[in-house]
Amino acid sequence: MSMKYYLSLLLLFFSTALLAQKKFTLSGTIRDGATGETLIGATVKISGPATAGTLTNGYGYFAISQIEGSYTVVISYTGYTAITKTITLNKDIKLNEELKSTIDLAEVVVSATNRKNENVKSAQMGLERVDMKSLNSIPVLLGEKDVLKTIQLLPGVKSGGEGNTGFYVRGGAADQNLIILDEAVVYNSSHLLGFFSTFNADAIKDVSLYKGGMPAQYGGRLSSVLDVRMDDGNNKEFKFQGGIGLIASRLKAEGPIVKDRGSFMVSFRRTYIDLFLRASPDSSINGSTLNFYDINAKANYKINDKNTIYVSGYFGKDNIGVKDLFANDWGNVTATIRLNHIFSDRLFSNTSLIYNNYNYTVRLLNDVTNFKASSLVRDFNFKEDFQYFSNKHTLRFGINATQHRISPIDISVSQESQVNPLTQQRRYGIESAAYISDEWAATEHLNFLYGLRLAAFSLMGPGNFSTYDPDGNILSTESVADGKFYKNYFNLEPRFSVSYLFNEENSIKTSYNRNTQNVHILTNATSSSPTDQYVLSSNNIKPEIADQVSMGYFRNFDENNYEFSGEVYYKWLQNQIDYKNAAQLLANSNIESELLYGVGRAYGLELFFKKKFGKLNGWVGYTLSRTERKFAELNNGKYFPSRQDRTHDVSVVGIYNISQRWTFSSSFIYSTGNAVTFPAGKYVVGGQTTYYYTERNAGRMPYNMRLDVSATLEGKKHKRYQSSWNFGVYNLLARKNPYSIEFIDDPNDPRKTAAQQTSLFGLIPSVTWNFKF
Template sequence: MAQKRFTLSGSVRDAATGETLIGASVRLESATGKAGAITNAYGFYAVSANEGTYTLTISYISYKTVVQTIVLNKNINLNADLQAGKELQEVVVKAGERKNENVRSPQMGVERLDMKLLDNIPVLFGEKDVLKTIQLLPGVKSGGEGTTGFFVRGGASDQNLILLDEATVYNSSHLLGFFSTFNADAIKNVDLYKGGMPAQYGGRLSSVLDVKMDDGNNKQFSMQGGLGLISSRLKVEGPLIKDKSSFMISARRTYIDFLLKAAPDTSIRGNTLNFYDLNAKVNYKFDDKNTIYLSGYFGQDNIGIKDLFDNSWGNTTGTLRFNHVFNSRLFSNTSLIYNKYNYTVKLIDDVNNFTLTSLIRDINFKQDFQYFSNKHTLRFGIQGTHHRIAPSDISTSANSSFNPLSVENRYGLETSGYISDEYVVNPRVTLLYGLRVSLYNLLGPGTFNTYAANGDITSSATYGSGKSVSNYFNLEPRFSASYIINDENSVKASYNRNTQNIHILSNSGSSSPTDQYVMSSNNIRPEIADQVALGYFKNIQDNAYEFSGEVYYKTMQNQIEYKNAARLIANANVESELLFGHGRAYGLELYAKKTKGKLSGWISYTLSRTERKFNELNNGNYFPARQDRTHDVALVAIYKLGKRWTLSGNYIYNTGNAVTYPAGKYQVGGNTTYFYTERNANRLPYTSRLDVSATLEGKDTGKRFHSSWSFGLYNALNRKNPYSIDFRDVASDPTRTEAVQTSLFGIIPSVTLNFKF
C-alpha cells in the first residue's frame, strides 16, 4: 500500500536579528529514509517525506545546529530561529549552505559569496567590495586596474545582469570604477551565476549577479560603520514593531572634495571629486504567511574641474515586494520594481559650453511562484519590463560654439514567462531543466530608419505612441544535471540559451559613465548565446577542502562592433555606425578552496579564449575580443593569527588585454596619422599585483560595542601595471615612434576603523 506523504515547511531566521537565512539546510532522517531542502532566497523551505518519526536537523554555517525529533503525520509549519555560534578560532570561507552543496546541487557555474568573507579581502583604499571580490573567482575577469567592470566566460561587461533587490543596476561603479555601488554593510547575500543560468533570470548573455540587501534587525536597535582615509560609512537598523517590522538604512560618502579644499595647490581647490550612496529597506510581517518589503537605493557621483567641466551620474532603484505562502507547498513572490540610471556632462568654459544628459529607466512587474512536490521543486512566473531610453539631449548657452541637439527617446516592452523543475530522479541523479519564453517589442513614438551596410538610410517610417515598430520572440531552454558518485564526488553538465535586448555602445574596454544604451530594433537584432559546460566536483576531509574543474564552450550571435572612427555620443543615426557578427568563447576553470582552519582561502585559474568575427573586419576572420585573456590566476589566503589578529593577502596575475597597435604612420599637414591593420592583434603587458591586509579586533569587554582596525597595502610590490599604452613621435626624431605606458596606482596604504554596537 502507498504510504502517505506530508510536508514540513516554514522559514529559517537569525535568532538575534530576525534576518532570513538564505541557503540554510533542513534535513529529515529516519531508519527508512531521508529528505532535505535548502531555504530559498526569502528564507522559506518545504520538504516532503513519508509519514513517520524523523530526526530534524536545521543548520547554517557559523550558527548552532538545531536537532529535534518530529512526528510527521500531517502537514506541519515550523519556523526556526538559529543562534549564532561562538566566535571560532578560525576563518570559515564558505557560504551558508549544506556542507557538500557544491557536490550535490545540479546547479553549475554558481558562486555564493559569504559577506563575512569581505572583511578579510584586501582591496583598493580598504573599502570592502563585492565586485572586486568576485573578480578573484575562476571565469570572472577584471575589466582593468581600478575598475569594477568584469567579464564572465567571454562576455562583454554589458552582458552581465546585475540585480540589487531584484532591480537592475546599469552602472555598478563609483568614481570611474574605483569603488562599486554595493555598500557591503547593507548586503545580506550575493549569488553569481556564470553557467547553467536558472530560468527565472533573463535579459543578459553571460552572467547574473544577484545581490540582496539586509532586511533589518527586528529584535533590537544596532549601529555599525567605518571611518577610512577617504570615505566613511554608517548603518542603522532596528525594529519598528518587535518581531513584526524592521528597518535598515545604510549610507556612505567620500570626502576627497573636502580634502581638495584644503590642498596647498590653489589650482585644484574648487575641483569636485566625490560620491555618496544610500541603501534603505523596511518590512512588515502581517503573519506567518504574508510579509511585505520596500527597499531602495540612491547613488550619485560628481567629478569636475572648476571652470572646465562637470560630470555627474547616478543610479536610483526601488522595489516593492510581497511574499505570500499559500500552503505548505506553494510560495509566491510579487514585485513591482523601478530603476533609473542617468548621467550629465557639462563643459563650462566661456566658448565651448554645453550640457549633455542621458538616461535609461525601467518599470518592471514580476510574479514568481515556487511549488514543492515529492521529488520536484517547480518554479514558474511571468515578468514585464517597460524601458525608456533618452540617448542624448544637448542644451547650450547663447554664446556656445555648439548647437542644441535632442535625440528621440526610445521605448521598449519586454515580457517573459518561465517554468523550471528541479527533479530528484534518485539519490544519485538530479535534473534541473526549464524553458524561458521572451517577447520584445520596440515601441513608438518616433521616426525609425533602416540602414544599408555602408550606413546610408534605405527607408524611414514614423510611428505613433505605443505602436509596435519591430518585435522578436525567443525560446530559451535551460538544462543542468548532476550525478553524485558519492558524498565527496560528482559530475555535472549544463546547456543554456540566453538572449539580450539592451546593448551598450562604448569604445572603452569596460563600463564608463557615458556609455550609451540602445535597444534591439529594426537594425539591431537580439544578441543570443548558447553555452554548454561540463564539470567535476570533489570534497575531501569532511568538506574542509573543495576542488572543481569546469570546461565550457559558448557561441554568440548578433554581436556588436563599431566601424572605424565611429561617432557614438549625440548621434541620432548611431545605428548606422554599427557592425554585426558572431562570437565564440571557450575555456577551462580550476578552483581549489580550503574552507576551515586557521589558514583558509582559495586558488583559481582560468585558461580561456574569446573571439569575434565580422565580415567587415580582419578579412572576415576571427580575432581576439578586447576582453580576451589567455591566463588568469588568483590566490587568496586568510590566516587567523590569534583571537584578535587576522592576516590576509591576495595575488593576481593575468595576461594583458587584446589591443590594436599601429602598423605604421604618415604625415598629413605636419601632423602624424597612424594606420592600423588587424583588429586586436597585440597585447598589453601582463598584470601582476599583491595586496595584503591585517585586521585587529577590539578587546571583548562583554558589552555590545565592538570595534576593529583594518590595515592594508594595495599593490604592495609597487608594480606599475598597464592601464593603457599610447604612441607618439620621439621628440628628438619624429621619424621614430615610442610607446608610452600609463599606470594608475603604485603602492596604496589604507587604514579603516570599524565599529558596531
C-alpha cells in the same frame, strides 16, 4: 473462498497502501537568532522512514513533503550552530526556527553554497556565494570592502582592470552581466570611475553569482547574473555600525518596527576627497569636486503568517569636476516593493513592483556655449514568481514585464553658441518573459535542473526608425505613432543541468543554457564608463544570443574541508555588436549606421581549489580561456581576439587566523594583458600625425600582477560595543600595471613611434576603523 472475500482483501490492501503513502508537509522559515534576518540557503534535512533535504529560498522559506512517520530534523547554516529536532509527521507541520551564529572567522569568504557538500550534490553549475560576514578579510583598495572586487578573484571571472569594477564572465562583455539589487537592475555598478562599486557591504546580506547553467527565472543578459540582496534589518533590537577610512566613512542603523514582526535598515556612505581638494594650496584644483555617496534603505513587515511585505531602495550619486573646466555627475536610483504570500505549505509566491533609473550629465564650465549633455535609462518592472515544493521536485514558474525608456543623449547650448544642440530620439520598449523550471532529485545519485524561458521584446513608438545600407546611408525611414508596436522579437531559452553523484564526495555535472539580450551598451573603450550609450534592439540591432555548454568534475576531501572543481565550457555568440573603423560615435543621431554585426565564440578551462576551515584557509583559481569575435568587415572576415580576451588568469587568496584577535590575509593576481589594436603605420597631414590600423586587437597589453596584504585587529569585546582596525597595503610590489597605452611621436626621432603607458596605482597603504554597537 468467494470472489467477494478476495475483493474485500484487495480493497483493504489498496486502502492500507494509500493510507501508508499519504504525505504530509514540513515547512517554515529559518532566521538568524540575533537579528531575525531570514537565512538564504540554510539546509533542512529530515531522516526517518525516508530521507530528504532542501535549502531555504531567497526569503528563508522551505517545504519538505514525506510519508507519515517519526523523523529527525537537522537545520544548519555555515557559521551557525545546527539545530536537531525530533518530530512526528502525521499532519502538516510549521517549523520556524532561529539559528545562533558561531561567528567562526576561520571560514572562507566565498562558498559554493551553505551546505558543506552542496557543491558536489546540487545540479546547479557555476554558482558562487559571497559570505558577507567574512568579507573584511579580503585586502582591497583603500580598505573599502568591495563585493565586485571579491568575485573577480574567482575562476571564469575576469577583472575589467585597475580602477574599474567592470568584470567579464566566460568571454562575455561587461554589459552582458545582469546585476540586480533586490531585483532591480543596476546599470552602472561603479563609483569614482570604477575605483569602487555601488554596493556598500554593510548593507548587503547575500550575493550570488551565476556564471553557468543560469536558472530560468533569470534572463535579459548573456553571460552571468549577480543577484545582490540587502539586509532586512534587525527585528529584535536597535543596532548601529560603521567605519571611518582614509577616504570614506559609512554608518548603518537598523532595528525593529514592531519586535519580531517588522524591521528597518538604513545605511549611508560618503567619500570626502573633495574636502582635501578644497584645502589644497594649488589654486588649479582648489574647489574641484571628487566624491560619491550612496544610501541603502529597507523595511519589512509581517502582516500575518501568510503575508510579508518588503520595501527597499538604493540612491547613489557621483560628482567629479575640475574647477572652471567641467563637471560630470551620474547616479542610480532603485525602488522595490515585494509581497511574499504563502498560498499553502507547498506553494510560495513573490510579487514585485520595481523601478530603476540611471542618468548622467556632463557640463563644460569654461565654455561660453553653456554646453550640457545628459542621458537617461529608466525601467518599470512587474514580476510574479511562484515556488512549489513536493517530495523530490522544486517547481518554479512566473512572469515578468519591463517597460524600458532610453534617452541616448541630449545636448543643450546657449542661443549664441555656434555649436548645434542635439536631441536624440527616445526609445521605448517592452521586455517580457514567462518561465518554468524544475529541480528534480531523481535518485540518490542523479539530480536534474531544467527549465524553459520564453523571452519577448517589442520596440515601440513614438519615433522615426531608419534602415541603413552597408555604407551607413539611409535607405528608408518609418514614423511610428505613440504606443504602436514597431518590431517584435521572440526567443525560446532552454536551460538544462544534471549532476551524477559517485558518492557523497565527488560528482560530475553538465549543463546547457541559451540566453538573449535586448539592452546593449555601445562603447569603444576597454571597459564601461558613465557616458556609455545604451540602445535597445531595433530593426537594425537584433537580440544578442548566447548558447553555452559546460561540464565539470567536483570533489571534496577531508570531510568537506577541501574542495576541488574543474570545469570546461564553450560558448557560441550571435548578433554581436562592434563599430566600423573610424566610426563617429559622439552625438550621432544615426549611431546605428556606424555598427557592425557578427558572431563570437568563447571557450576555456577553470580550476578551483579551496580550503574552507581551520586557521589557514583560502583558495587558488586558474582560468585558461580564449574569447574571439568575427565580423565580415573586419580582419578579412577572420576571428580576432575580443578586447576582454586574456589567455591566463591566476588568483591566490590566503587568510590566516593567528589568534582570536589577529587575522592576516593576502591576495595575489596574475593575468595576461588585454588584446588591443596597435597602429600599423602613420602619416602626416597638415603637420598632424595620423595613425592607421590593420588587424583588430592583434596586439597585447603587458601582463598584470599585483600582491595585496591586510591585517585585522579585533578590539576587546564589550557587552554592547565592538570595534576593529583594518590595516592594508594595496599593490605591495609597487608594480606599474598598464591602464592604457597611447602612441606618440618619439621625441628623439619623430619618424618613429613611441608607446606611452599610463598606470594608476603604485603602493597604497590604508587603515580603517570599524565599529558596532
